[in-house]
Amino acid sequence: MTARTLHVDPSNAEQARSWDGEEGSYWAAHADDFDRALRAYQRPFLDAAALHRGERVLDIGCGSGLTSRAAARLTVGGPVLGVDLSGPMLRVARREAEREGLDSVRYEQVDAQTYPFPEASFDIAVSRMGVMFFADPVTAFRNIARALRPGGRVALLVWQGLERNEWFRSFATALAAGRDLPVPPPDEPGPFAMSDPGVVRDTLTAAGFDTPELTGLERPMTFGRDAERAYSFVSGMLAWMADDLDETGRARALANLRVDIEAHATPEGVRYASAVWVVTATRP
Template identity: 55%
Template sequence: MVSTHHVDPANAEQARAWDGTEGAYWAAHAERFEPALTDYEDAFFAAAAIAPTDRVLDIGCGTGVSTRAVARRASAGAVLGVDLSSAMLEVAAAAVEREGLGNVAFVQADAQVHPFDAGAFDVAISRTGAMFFGDPPAAFANIARALRPGGRLALLVWQPFERNEWMVEIMGALTAGRGLAPPPPDAPGPFSMGDPDRVRSILTSSGFADVEVSGLEERIYFGTDPDDAHRFVSGLLAWRLEELDDAARACALDALHRTMRAHHTPVGVALGSAAWLVTAHT
């Protein structure tokens, strides 16, 4: 794995989180995060239309579940996974080695400013990793330069906060009695690309054409049973409880457990989600 430490100042806060405690938690629980988006995989990879000889850029690759899936499809090509998190990339590299995938490389870098070779890739993908750029137009212009003429872009991004049951229910439980303010829609974060018109505007101004945005709704998974899901989610979002006193914290955790119980299904704890599948060409 190659590391480059140049991070755009607009992404400094994201770098601190993803190459800090947040990224470390994801890395430590990779086996829990990686299956969460299973129900989106078929539609996402169909849209990416990866050919056996394609050179693919995986943006915000995390622990590499999408990178490995791409590597198996582009068996005579190559894939480069890029992420801010050194901890997650270590997990990704170990998994690639275990699977014996020889066509994968990783770089710890800020894709907004990393000096990719011009026209080096046939396809760029990002599965819920493209919503965190501090300067999306600059980031996607940089990605567009890295693609050959006619290259493809495929993104999976979340629809607005209120359409995502998983976030509404979980955050509602953890903030019970304190109000629930959704994040600003254009701030870096999970829902920053929730407005299709904004997505089209950003990509078109960044050098992409034929931008298409289609809606998908699937379940995402948080654990095998309510106790399991409760441990996982309360650890992931422990920062939400830090300012609470003991009584309020216990109340929030109890509300979270009730939410996990309410969404227990035969295949585990699953909540509804809504995403946009975005495709474009250079």
């Protein structure tokens, strides 16, 4: 399936092209690197979700399926549906679920903002860094709330603000090579779209949830076991930041990135400070 045959809300068309295209393919090819970067947050996120045996789980923006597979183990076979816009990442998710023998997990390539999930068919919706890219967040969360039973809940992992996330600031500064790169706007789809607690509360309550609770966490992100692996991973992930530079400028930007990464190398890997919100809320 390609983005041309995906049924997405028109407002999400650009996101579909990206995640079902080159960007999604890169994330799929480097699924282990992405999962390693967020590993320090996985356990506290799953603890907040408090999954129980037999619960029905919806994983929004499931990517390559790490959280879906963890949910299947924690619910001891409770049905898990992972959804994402990215065909390449879902292929990885299906392959890994089959490899691990997790037959209670299935995956669908859909737009969670508008997909007609069966009403009241899940006990909990979880999302690890997958809900910041909706073009219309209130509509999306209203659709998710509809899919939950009364008393059902959501557990989300989202970034705190840019000022709390050294990893993004450092990479962007290095690759700017003296230019002024635009900062991702907090009111548009992007990694920091749910970084403001007020926006999170307003969005979820407008969608029909009780007032959410936000718990802040700070953990190091590890981008590779050593500087060379981290540089290869990050330079590919953020190559678009240097697309408008000439050959000399691009070389300077990448050299800056390498120096920055080498400065963050530790015996435990290449580490940068980061901060997230763990968000939980209940559908009345």
